[in-house]
Amino acid sequence: MKAIILAAGKGERLKEITSRIPKPMIEVNGKPILQHNIELCKKYGIKDIYINLHHLPEKITDYFGNGKKFGVQIKYSYEKELLGTSGAVRKIAKEYWGLKDIIPPSLQHSNSPILPVSMSPNPKVPQSPSPQAPQSFFVIYGDNYSEYNLNLLLEKYEKQKPIGIIAFHYREDVSQSGVAEFDKDNRIIKFIEKPKTGETANHWVNAGIYLLSTEILQHIPEGYSDFGKDIFPKLLIENIPLHGICSKVELMAVDTPELFYKNIKL
Numbered sequence: 001m002k003a004i005i006l007a008a009g010k011g012e013r014l015k016e017i018t019s020r021i022p023k024p025m026i027e028v029n030g031k032p033i034l035q036h037n038i039e040l041c042k043k044y045g046i047k048d049i050y051i052n053l054h055h056l057p058e059k060i061t062d063y064f065g066n067g068k069k070f071g072v073q074i075k076y077s078y079e080k081e082l083l084g085t086s087g088a089v090r091k092i093a094k095e096y097w098g099l100k101d102i103i104p105p106s107l108q109h110s111n112s113p114i115l116p117v118s119m120s121p122n123p124k125v126p127q128s129p130s131p132q133a134p135q136s137f138f139v140i141y142g143d144n145y146s147e148y149n150l151n152l153l154l155e156k157y158e159k160q161k162p163i164g165i166i167a168f169h170y171r172e173d174v175s176q177s178g179v180a181e182f183d184k185d186n187r188i189i190k191f192i193e194k195p196k197t198g199e200t201a202n203h204w205v206n207a208g209i210y211l212l213s214t215e216i217l218q219h220i221p222e223g224y225s226d227f228g229k230d231i232f233p234k235l236l237i238e239n240i241p242l243h244g245i246c247s248k249v250e251l252m253a254v255d256t257p258e259l260f261y262k263n264i265k266l
Contacts, residue, residue, distance in 0.1 A: 001154075002134045003046045004089055005037050007142035008054035008079050022056050024142035025063070028252060033145045034060065038070055044150040046138060047072045050096065052088040054079045084226040089139060093217050097133035133214055139227075141208030146251040153211040153245050156186075162241045163216050166232070167209035169251045177205040178228060180244055188242045191233065204246050 007024040024034035031039075034051075041049055049072050053060055057078055067074030077092045136157060138150065146169065153165045166188065171177055178193045179202050192200050206228065219231055219240075235242055 001044075001046045001137070002048040002050065003041045003138040003140060004050045004052070004092055005034065005041075005140045005142045006052055006085055006088055007034055007060060008052045008082060008088060009143065010055045010082075020056075021059055025059055026143075028145050032063070033252075034064070034142045035070070036145050037140050037142055038064070038067070038072060038074075040147065040150070041138070041140070042071055044154075046150075049074050050077060050092045051075075051142070052077045052079055052083075052092065054082055082224070084224045084230075085139070085141075086220045086225045086227045086231045087223060089212075090217060090220040090222070090225075093133065093214075097214075136211060136213050139210040139212060144208040144251055146207060146209075146249055148207060148209055148247060148249050148251075150209070150211075152247065153209070156243060156245060157211050157213075160241075160243060161213070162243045163213045163235065164232070164242050165211045166242060166244050167207040168204035168244050168246045169207040170203050170246070170248045171205040172203060174200075174203055174205060180204055180206070182244055186244050186246070188232075188236065188244050190236065191228070204244070207247075207249075207251050 005024075007022060009023060022034075024037075025032040027033075028036060038049060041047070049067060051060065051064075051074060053076055057076075061076060064070065064074055075096060077088065077095055079088065079091065083091055138153075148167055148169075153167060156162075156165055166180070168180060174195060175197075176194055178191055179195055179200055180191050181189045181200060181202055182204075183189055192202075210227070216231070216235075219234060225231060232242060
């Protein structure tokens, strides 16, 4: 099993902090949030990890290196321009998994070359692309901290083999969040972004953890795209099943100054 941890964002709403360090390198309980996510992967036997980079990439590569001291293997994907959550995944698949094996001819229209190893932000870190594409893989947002049980997603995937499973956590106030609604089998019916009072009775918010079939790469175009805004809504419109896992596990986010000062003890 492989995991992609997304760590490229600039964290512009936290400029006074992220001007010095990438947002996933903010420390919680004495460790960067990104390290907690790497350790979460290792806990569930996931040791092949890919991390996308953009803002202050050397802060991440210098700290984690090739992952050996953390008991995992890390490869990096540098984005000259931000590609969004799903665009980043497509780029990693292109660099490391052999794009032609997993993307149909209709989407193989880019003239952009594969990023050579020499353009890595830290040439000291070895990167050797693999022609093997996984059947499924995790995507984890590197600036969220939780102890989510990844086996919940794996068990559901084994039973139903959907194109994607999204982890949700419970949040009392969902007015500034995206909420999902489900049918009786936890298939996602729709997403409601920043719902108004009374618009939904649900309190389940995207936890930033996905287990995706490699098939989903067929639906991600070249360039910038976002899972929440572009890819998942498109799949629902096309009636392609997406399923959810709901858990009341505590999740710590640092997206805004309010959340940062609420969740981080300086």
